[in-house]
Amino acid sequence: MRTIKNVFRRKMRAALTISGIMIGVFALIVMGAMAEKITLLVDGGTKFYGDKVTMTAGNGGGMSLGTEPLSTKTVKDVEKVEGVARASASIMLLQDTKGASVNMGIPPMIGGIDGRGKAFESFKITFAEGRDIKAGENGVAVVGADMVKKLNAKVGGNIKLRGETFKVVGIMDKTLTAPDSEVVVSMHDIQKLYVKQLPVMLRDKVDPNTVATGLTIYIEKGQNPETVAKRINKQFPNFTATGPKAFQEQVASSTKIFTSIIFGIALISLLVGGLSVVNTMTMAVTERTREIGIRKAIGATSKAIVRQFLAESAVISLSGGLLGLLFGAGFVAMANSGNTGTPLFLVTFRLVAGSLSFALILGLLSGLYPSYHAARMNPVTALRYE
Amino acid sequence: MTLIIEGKNLSKRYELGKNNHVHALRGIEIRIEQGEMVAVMGASGSGKSTVMHILGCLDKPDKGEVYIGGRRADTLVNGHLARLRSREIGFIFQGFNLVPTMSAAENVALAAEYAGHSRREAAKMAEDALRIVGLGDRLRHSPSELSGGQQQRVAIARAMVNKPGVILGDEPTGDLDSATSREIIDIMRDINLKTGTTFVLVTHNPEVGQACDRIITMQDGLVISDERADVKEDSELIA
Numbered sequence: 001m002r003t004i005k006n007v008f009r010r011k012m013r014a015a016l017t018i019s020g021i022m023i024g025v026f027a028l029i030v031m032g033a034m035a036e037k038i039t040l041l042v043d044g045g046t047k048f049y050g051d052k053v054t055m056t057a058g059n060g061g062g063m064s065l066g067t068e069p070l071s072t073k074t075v076k077d078v079e080k081v082e083g084v085a086r087a088s089a090s091i092m093l094l095q096d097t098k099g100a101s102v103n104m105g106i107p108p109m110i111g112g113i114d115g116r117g118k119a120f121e122s123f124k125i126t127f128a129e130g131r132d133i134k135a136g137e138n139g140v141a142v143v144g145a146d147m148v149k150k151l152n153a154k155v156g157g158n159i160k161l162r163g164e165t166f167k168v169v170g171i172m173d174k175t176l177t178a179p180d181s182e183v184v185v186s187m188h189d190i191q192k193l194y195v196k197q198l199p200v201m202l203r204d205k206v207d208p209n210t211v212a213t214g215l216t217i218y219i220e221k222g223q224n225p226e227t228v229a230k231r232i233n234k235q236f237p238n239f240t241a242t243g244p245k246a247f248q249e250q251v252a253s254s255t256k257i258f259t260s261i262i263f264g265i266a267l268i269s270l271l272v273g274g275l276s277v278v279n280t281m282t283m284a285v286t287e288r289t290r291e292i293g294i295r296k297a298i299g300a301t302s303k304a305i306v307r308q309f310l311a312e313s314a315v316i317s318l319s320g321g322l323l324g325l326l327f328g329a330g331f332v333a334m335a336n337s338g339n340t341g342t343p344l345f346l347v348t349f350r351l352v353a354g355s356l357s358f359a360l361i362l363g364l365l366s367g368l369y370p371s372y373h374a375a376r377m378n379p380v381t382a383l384r385y386e
Numbered sequence: 387m388t389l390i391i392e393g394k395n396l397s398k399r400y401e402l403g404k405n406n407h408v409h410a411l412r413g414i415e416i417r418i419e420q421g422e423m424v425a426v427m428g429a430s431g432s433g434k435s436t437v438m439h440i441l442g443c444l445d446k447p448d449k450g451e452v453y454i455g456g457r458r459a460d461t462l463v464n465g466h467l468a469r470l471r472s473r474e475i476g477f478i479f480q481g482f483n484l485v486p487t488m489s490a491a492e493n494v495a496l497a498a499e500y501a502g503h504s505r506r507e508a509a510k511m512a513e514d515a516l517r518i519v520g521l522g523d524r525l526r527h528s529p530s531e532l533s534g535g536q537q538q539r540v541a542i543a544r545a546m547v548n549k550p551g552v553i554l555g556d557e558p559t560g561d562l563d564s565a566t567s568r569e570i571i572d573i574m575r576d577i578n579l580k581t582g583t584t585f586v587l588v589t590h591n592p593e594v595g596q597a598c599d600r601i602i603t604m605q606d607g608l609v610i611s612d613e614r615a616d617v618k619e620d621s622e623l624i625a
Contacts, residue, residue, distance in 0.1 A: 005487055294483045297444055298544065299472020299500035301465050379444045383483070 003311045010284075014316065017273075017280040021320025021359055022327065024270030028355045029328025031266045033345035035259035037176075040346060041106065042255045044177020048123045049247040053229045055087075055215040055239050070239065072114065072187075072210045081232050083223035088117030089212035091190040093197065095147075095161065095183065108147060109182045110161055112190025113216075120218035125179060130155035130170030133186055141166035142184040145174040146343065151183070161185070162193050176346070217241065270362060273320065277366035281313050285370040292374050293382025302375035309371030310364055317363020321356045328355075389456070390551050390584050391418040391441050396450035398436050398607075410436040411447065412607040420551065423578045423585040425595040428604035434588045435556055437604070441586065442475050442554045443467050455551055472501040476545025476583075480557035482537040484529040484544075490516060491525040494544045501548045508547075515543035519573055535566035542573060546583065553577075555587040559594055571597045 008014050055078065057070040070089070078087040095108035115135060125132075133140055141161065143153040151159045153168045160166075161183060172179055185193075188209075195208040217232070219225050225243040232241035285292070292305060329347055336343040393416040400408045410433045418424055418441075426434045439445040440452060443459050452460040454474055462470065471477075476497075484493045491512045498508035516525055519539040529537050538558065545553045558574070559567035575597050578585050587594055595601045603611040 002488070002492070009487055290483070291485055294479075294485060295496070295500075296468065297442075297471065297477050297479075297483075298497040299468055299548075301468040301500075303465075304468075304500065380439050383444075383479070 003308070003315050006308075007312050007315050010287075013280055013283070017276050017316055018320040018323065020273035020276040021270070021317050021363070022273075022324040024266070024273035025321045025324025025355050025359050026328045026331070027269045027324075028263075028266035028358070029325055029347065029351065030331055030345065031262045032351045032355065033328070033332045033347045035262045036348045036351055037344060037346040038255050039259055040176045041178070042252050044123075044175060045247055046244070046252055048178065049244045051122055051225065051244070052219060053217040053225050053232065053241050053243050055217055055232065055236075055241040056213065057239055070212045070215065071207070072212050074212075074215060074236070074239070075114075075116065078215060078217060078232060078236070081228065081235060083220050083228040083231065084217055085220045086117050086120045086218045088120075088216045088218075089114045089187070089214070090216060091187070091194050091211070091213045093162070093190065093193060097162065097197070106178050106181050108150065109178075110190065110193065111182050111184050112187045113184070114187040114212075117216055117218055125175070126173045127170045128173045130168070132170055133184065136186075137169075138186045138188050139166060140169045140186070142170040142172060143168055144172050144180045144182045144184075146180040147183055159183070162197065164189075164193065215239075267358075270358065273359075274317075274362040274366045277313055277316055277363055278369065280316065281309060281367050281370035282373075284312065285309065285374045288374075289377065289382050289385040292377055293379050293385065296377070296379035297383060305375040306371045309374055310367045313363045313367025313371075314360060317359045317366070318356070320363075321359030324359070325352060325356060387419040387421070389417055390420040390454070391586070392416070392451075392453040393437070393441055393447075394451045394453075396437065396440060396447045396452070398433075398440065398445070398447050409607050411440070413450070414604075414607070414609050416441070416602065416609065418552070418584060418586055420584055421578070421582045422600060423575065423598045424587070424600045424602060425598040426586060426588045426602045426604060427590070427595055431606075432604040433607040434604050438554050438556055438586065438588045442477060443471055444477075468500075472497065473548055474550050474552070476548070476550045476553040478538070478541050478545050478553060478555040478558045480560035482529070482534070482541050482561070484537055484540055486529055489526050489528055490521060490532065490540045490543075493529070493540055494547050497544045498547050511547050512543070515547040516540070518546070518577070519543045533566075534562050535569055538562060538566075538570050539573065542570070542577070546577060546581075549581070550583070552584040552586065555585065555589070557589055557591075558587055559589065559591045564593070567591060567593060 072089040075087045075089050078084055090111060090113040093110045095110050128145065133142055141159060143151060143159070147153065148171055153159050153171065155168050155171060157168055158165050159168055166185060174180055191208050191211050194211055194213070195203055195206055198206060217228070219228050226245055229241040229243040295305060332345040332347050336345055393414065395413045395415065396411050397413050398411040400410055402408060414437065416437065426437060428434045436445070440447050443452070443454065446460050451458060454470060459467070459470060485496065488496065491509065494512035494515055495505070495508040498511045499505060503511065513525060516522060519542050521536060521539055521543065524532060524536060529540070532540065559570055562570060571594055574585055577583055587598065589595065598615065600612070600614050602609055
């Protein structure tokens with residue numbers, strides 16, 4: 001209580017210093033929340049691609065969206081390759097045919113999988129409501145957590161995807177990665193949607209019952225996915241098979257740089273806030289030189305003086321930290337609710353704890369010099385100070 | 387009578403710049419007995435404030451020894467000096483020197499807290515001390531809401547809250563009008579007589595001197611006279 005009273009003795013100065021810390025923490029929370037979201041998306045991807053090989057038509061590189069046709073017939077052939085346990089065909093389409101809304105991360109997708117790989121999949125999807133699509137069931141859809149609002153989806157209700165109506169049978173639990181922005185339909189339905197969007201000239205050349213855009217290949221235990229991918233590429237020169245390394249190299253490492261830059265900027269702004277705490281505390285010490293003299297005269301030890309000024313800088317930095325957290329979290333909530341797709345930001349516990357402790361540590365460090373200076377003062381000199 | 391404060395051969399020199407220094411004290415001897423009320427008088431620059439700072443363990447002599455309650459004090463480290471100041475010595479200053487953001491009670495309690503009492507105990511002790519100086523109804527007032535005399539009474543309460551053996555005053559009536567000065571002198575004398583607390587008061591005010599048992603007069607860093615009131619009265623009679 002006394003410490004708080006002392007801090008707010010100079011209201012304007014305290015408010016300005018607290019604002020400095022607040023802006024720093026605000027930046028750290030908002031930018032950190034963006035980085036956290038991206039990190040989680042990438043972690044999800046790393047986990048998903050971690051133990052399997054993906055295969056797309058053409059040989060133009062691994063990370064294309066896989067929209068060039070492939071055939072479900074390839075599945076059987078690929079399964080004959082040494083080291084392959086199972087292959088599963090799938091089609092991925094963008095939900096929005098037009099340019100789509102502003103969205104970082106993964107755009108909303110429609111996916112269809114033949115279900116052959118279910119037993120082999122280590123990335124398990126669970127349901128918040130309803131159920132998964134049954135084998136052979138068509139005209140139904142399972143909706144990702146972040147798509148519920150965008151599509152106004154309810155279990156038992158209908159949604160429209162690329163002009164077709166689907167009955168929602170399930171809503172997936174939040175995974176914090178790719179499936180959150182997906183709607184899954186049966187393989188048969190996605191094949192129909194896929195053919196429908198092809199240019200008329202190409203439609204006749206594609207068999208709607210076998211078309212696929214990607215293959216997920218599950219690897220036998222003890223086999224190296226990269227070696228298996230190489231083997232597949234050798235045997236299927238028209239297709240491209242990529243192992244988990246490609247995702248790591250192309251996505252994970254570049255996002256790491258991106259998140260480091262984001263955190264760097266936020267930390268710099270917080271450091272600037274920290275310097276203003278040093279300034280405020282130094283001025284407070286100078287202004288209160290006489291008071292320090294009085295306190296020492298009536299028996300305060302140097303430790304007590306250090307404790308007093310450190311407590312004051314802790315109050316400043318913690319108030320700034322909490323306000324920054326409040327505004328940051330508020331901003332994140334507003335930005336996320338304004339965006340109907342995948343949320344841009346994710347405020348995690350470690351981000352909150354990290355930002356607050358960083359602000360506190362910074363405040364304490366900033367208060368250290370002024371309080372040490374105050375504690376060392378000779379009481380007689382301090383008492384004479386005007 | 388037992389000695390409560392003893393200064394042996396105290397010297398202090400202040401450096402003011404290159405080849406410029408002031409001999410504030412030039413090897414003085416000073417002995418204060420328990421229960422005495424002593425005035426230290428002299429012109430500005432005579433060294434009386436320096437002697438108070440050294441006897442109060444706020445400053446250290448360049449040469450000489452200081453004993454408080456029979457124990458050597460000038461060789462103690464800062465932490466022990468702080469403890470000594472909080473428990474054995476009380477201070478009253480000319481400018482009252484209260485912490486402006488704290489209430490009267492909080493100012494007094496602060497000294498008790500520094501002496502190691504809990505907040506609760508300290509608050510109770512502060513209330514009692516303020517009642518003794520007649521400010522029982524001003525506990526929650528901040529210094530700016532109190533008159534000069536009242537502020538000095540808070541300072542007296544703060545000085546006595548830990549029941550120290552000695553209270554040192556640096557011009558305790560310096561900022562007060564004569565009526566208020568007399569009030570403050572009476573309060574100090576009252577405490578001195580009732581509790582046996584020793585008072586050493588550095589002052590210009592002859593009224594303070596008159597109220598004391600003994601007057602030490604200083605000039606240029608030396609003690610030039612040390613008179614007891616009874617002796618003084620006798621010598622006046624003879625004259």
